[in-house]
Amino acid sequence: MKYLDEFSDPVLARRLFAEIQRITTQKWAVMEVCGGQTHAIIRNGIDQLLPNEVELIHGPGCPVCVTPLGMIDKALEIASQADVIFCSFGDMLRVPGSARDLFGVKSRGGDVRVVYSPLDAVALAEANPHKQVVFFAIGFETTAPANAMAVYLAKERGLKNFTVLVSHVLVPPAIEAIVRSPTSRVDGFLAAGHVCSVMGTWQYGPLVAKYRVPIVVTGFEPLDVLQGIRQVVIQLENGRAELENAYERVVSERGNQPAQAMVSKVFDVCDRQWRGIGEISGSGWCLSDDYREFDAEARFDVVHVDAPESDICRSGEVLQGLIKPNECAAFGQQCSPRTPLGATMVSSEGACAAYYQYRRLSGTPVGV
Amino acid sequence: MGTSPPDFSGWTCPIPLRDYDRIVLGHGGGGQLSAELVEHMFIRAFGSGEELRDSAVLAPPPGRLAFSTDSYVVRPLFFPGGSIGDLAVNGTVNDLAMSGAQPLGLSCGFILEEGLEMAVLGRVVDEMAEAARMAGTTVVTGDTKVVNKGAADQLFINTAGIGLVPEGIDVRPDRATPGDILIISGDIGVHGIAVLSQREGIEFGTGVESDSASLNGLVAEMLRVCPDIHVLRDPTRGGVAASLCEIASAARVGISYTDSLLPVPGEVAAACSFLGLDPMTIANEGKLIAIVPPQAAEEVLAVMRAHPDGTGAVVIGSITENHPGVVVAKTAFGATRVVDLPLGEVLPRIC
Structure with a gap:
C-alpha cells in the first residue's frame, strides 16, 4: 500500500x-x-x-480497556431495556462488565449493533422514531469530534430518541x-x-x-x-527534555481547529474513572449543559449504577511498569484473557495479555 | 352439448409457479404448492435422475466415505463474487475435499422466510446448480420448509455431502509432523472483506470479490502427485489463524510462519487497516492450507500453481517440534509473535 x-x-x-x-x-x-x-x-x-x-x-x-466497570454495567443495563437500540464500536462488545458483556445482552434479545460511525447511530434514530437509540461514546480525543458531531446533529434535527452514554477520556x-x-x-x-x-x-x-x-x-x-x-x-x-513532533506528516501544532470547536461546543471537561487506575481529575469529557438532554445516563436512570473494580487486580501497577504481570497473584488464575479483571488483560495487546501469550511460547506454565 | 367430454389424463394445474412472486407458507406445506416448487424450481435447476422418492440411493465405489454438513446463514445473500447459493455447495464440497474426498452427492435443505421473493430463491438455486456443476457433483436430495415472516432472515440453507476417500489417502489435522511444509493456495481474506464491504452500516467501496470456489479439483491434483499429504484445511470462519491454531493443537506441534510471505492483496490489507481487522482472522471460501512432507513440497506447489484454483500458492512456513500447540509468526523485522485463536466473532478495533 x-x-x-x-x-x-x-x-x-x-x-x-x-x-x-x-x-x-x-x-x-x-x-x-x-x-x-x-x-x-x-x-x-x-x-x-x-x-x-x-x-x-x-x-x-x-479506550476500550480503560472504560471503567461501572460504565460498562450502565451500558449493559441500558442495552437490556426493551425498545432500545444500543450502538457501539465493535471491540466494546466483548469487554466484560461485572456479570456479562454486550454479546450476552444481545443473546437475551437486546438490540445491540456495531456501528463504525456515531453518525450511523443518528441515522438509526431517524429511521426508528419509536425506539430509543443510544450510542456508547467512548474513546480519546480522536473519536470525540465525530461523537460530538452526532450529538450536535441530533439537536439540530430535533431528535428526541437519541442519547449518548459518554465515557470519553483525555x-x-x-x-x-x-x-x-x-x-x-x-x-x-x-x-x-x-x-x-x-x-x-x-x-x-x-x-x-x-x-x-x-x-x-x-x-x-x-x-x-x-x-x-x-x-x-x-x-x-543528552539530558534534554523537549516536546518534539515525529509525526509531522499528520500532526500540526494547533491541530484540527473545527474539530476542537465542535468538541468544546458539546463537551465539558470532567473527572473520570479509569479501569485499573482510578479517578483522574479533569481527565474526561461529558456533555455540556446545552446538550445535557442527550445524556443516556439521565434518560435511562442509570446514574446510580456502579461496580467496584477488582480488589486483587494490580493492573494499575502493571500499567506504570512497577510490577511484571506475573507478580500479580491473580495472573493466570482468576485473571486470563477470557476472564480479564483489569485493563491490561482486557486488550489482547495489554501488558498482561501479551505476557500470558508469551508464557505459552516459552513453555512456562501460566500463573507460575 | 354435442362435444366430446374433456380428457383429464396428463392434466396439470395451469397456474404456473411464477404466479406467486413470493414464498407463501403453503410452499412448505407438503401439498400442491410444495410440489410445484420442487418441480419448477428445484428439479429445473438440480435435475432428477430418477423418480422422486424419499431418499437418494447412491452406489458408492469401494473406499472410505467422508460425510459432512454445514449450514449457511450469510448476509447479504449476494455479494461481489458469490452468493449464499454457491457458498452452500462449495463449502460442503470443500469440507469433503479437506479429507481428500471427492463428492458423490449433496443434500440441500432450505428454510425459507414467508414473503421471500421467488426471483431471489430462483437466483440462489441457479447459483447452487452452477456451483455443483463446476464441482462435478449434483444435489441428489432436498427439503424445503417455510417459516413465518420474521422467523428467519430471508433464507437459510443446509447442505450435507457424501464423498469418497480414495484408497491410500489419509488426510487429517493430527498428522502434521515436525519438518512438514506449510502451503497456502493463494490470496487470503478476500471473501470476508467482500462480504463485509456490502454489510449494512459498513458499506465501503472495494474491488475485492469473494474467492468462493470448490477445491476438490485442486485437491485431486495435489493428491495425484503426493498421496501422502498430511493435512488439508479450508480456512473459513476464523481465517488462517484459527485453522493453524486448531492444527497445532490437534497434532501437538508448533507452527511457524512468516508475516511477509502471507499473500494479502493490497485492497484486503487496506480494508483491514482502516477497519482494525487482521487479515489472518478473515474468512476465506476458496483457499486451502496444505501441510505436506518436505520432500513433496516442491512438486505439490508446482501442481497447485498450474491449477486455476491454486495459481497464487506459496509456502508460508513449517511445522516444528518447538512450542507444541502454539502458532508463532515471524515478523518482517525478524521478531516473533504468538498467534492466538480468535475468541469469537471478529470485531473491528477502535484504537
Whole structure:
C-alpha cells in the first residue's frame, strides 16, 4: 500500500534499531501512550529487537480497556431495556462488565449493533422514531469530534430518541497522573499521534516544562514508532527534555481547529474513572449543559449504577511498569484473557495479555 | 352439448409457479404448492435422475466415505463474487475435499422466510446448480420448509455431502509432523472483506470479490502427485489463524510462519487497516492450507500453481517440534509473535 508500506520497510527498520542500539548507554523506560502504538509494537515484535536497556511500558491509551466497570454495567443495563437500540464500536462488545458483556445482552434479545460511525447511530434514530437509540461514546480525543458531531446533529434535527452514554477520556491528564506518581519509572513518552492530529501539540509543552520529561508525538506505523523511540532516547541520553513532533506528516501544532470547536461546543471537561487506575481529575469529557438532554445516563436512570473494580487486580501497577504481570497473584488464575479483571488483560495487546501469550511460547506454565 | 367430454389424463394445474412472486407458507406445506416448487424450481435447476422418492440411493465405489454438513446463514445473500447459493455447495464440497474426498452427492435443505421473493430463491438455486456443476457433483436430495415472516432472515440453507476417500489417502489435522511444509493456495481474506464491504452500516467501496470456489479439483491434483499429504484445511470462519491454531493443537506441534510471505492483496490489507481487522482472522471460501512432507513440497506447489484454483500458492512456513500447540509468526523485522485463536466473532478495533 502506497504511503503505508514505506513505513514498514525492514531495511530502514534495521537501520533505526542499529542506531538506537548505538546511542543507548544506560537504562531508559519509555511509555507509548496509545493502544495503536502498542498494537504496532506487539504485531511487529519491536520490543524484542530494542536494546535491553530500552524498556517499553505499554500505557493506558486503549479506550476500550480503560472504560471503567461501572460504565460498562450502565451500558449493559441500558442495552437490556426493551425498545432500545444500543450502538457501539465493535471491540466494546466483548469487554466484560461485572456479570456479562454486550454479546450476552444481545443473546437475551437486546438490540445491540456495531456501528463504525456515531453518525450511523443518528441515522438509526431517524429511521426508528419509536425506539430509543443510544450510542456508547467512548474513546480519546480522536473519536470525540465525530461523537460530538452526532450529538450536535441530533439537536439540530430535533431528535428526541437519541442519547449518548459518554465515557470519553483525555490523554494529557493521564500522562500528568503517571509522571506525578512518586513511583513512576517512566523516563519519556511517545504521545499519541492521532490524538494530536485532532488536538495539536500545544497541550504537551506545559507538561514537558513542568516535569522535565521528553515527549515525542509519534505515529503508528512501525517506522513511526521506532523514530519516536529514537528521538526520546536521543533526548534522554543528552539530558534534554523537549516536546518534539515525529509525526509531522499528520500532526500540526494547533491541530484540527473545527474539530476542537465542535468538541468544546458539546463537551465539558470532567473527572473520570479509569479501569485499573482510578479517578483522574479533569481527565474526561461529558456533555455540556446545552446538550445535557442527550445524556443516556439521565434518560435511562442509570446514574446510580456502579461496580467496584477488582480488589486483587494490580493492573494499575502493571500499567506504570512497577510490577511484571506475573507478580500479580491473580495472573493466570482468576485473571486470563477470557476472564480479564483489569485493563491490561482486557486488550489482547495489554501488558498482561501479551505476557500470558508469551508464557505459552516459552513453555512456562501460566500463573507460575 | 354435442362435444366430446374433456380428457383429464396428463392434466396439470395451469397456474404456473411464477404466479406467486413470493414464498407463501403453503410452499412448505407438503401439498400442491410444495410440489410445484420442487418441480419448477428445484428439479429445473438440480435435475432428477430418477423418480422422486424419499431418499437418494447412491452406489458408492469401494473406499472410505467422508460425510459432512454445514449450514449457511450469510448476509447479504449476494455479494461481489458469490452468493449464499454457491457458498452452500462449495463449502460442503470443500469440507469433503479437506479429507481428500471427492463428492458423490449433496443434500440441500432450505428454510425459507414467508414473503421471500421467488426471483431471489430462483437466483440462489441457479447459483447452487452452477456451483455443483463446476464441482462435478449434483444435489441428489432436498427439503424445503417455510417459516413465518420474521422467523428467519430471508433464507437459510443446509447442505450435507457424501464423498469418497480414495484408497491410500489419509488426510487429517493430527498428522502434521515436525519438518512438514506449510502451503497456502493463494490470496487470503478476500471473501470476508467482500462480504463485509456490502454489510449494512459498513458499506465501503472495494474491488475485492469473494474467492468462493470448490477445491476438490485442486485437491485431486495435489493428491495425484503426493498421496501422502498430511493435512488439508479450508480456512473459513476464523481465517488462517484459527485453522493453524486448531492444527497445532490437534497434532501437538508448533507452527511457524512468516508475516511477509502471507499473500494479502493490497485492497484486503487496506480494508483491514482502516477497519482494525487482521487479515489472518478473515474468512476465506476458496483457499486451502496444505501441510505436506518436505520432500513433496516442491512438486505439490508446482501442481497447485498450474491449477486455476491454486495459481497464487506459496509456502508460508513449517511445522516444528518447538512450542507444541502454539502458532508463532515471524515478523518482517525478524521478531516473533504468538498467534492466538480468535475468541469469537471478529470485531473491528477502535484504537
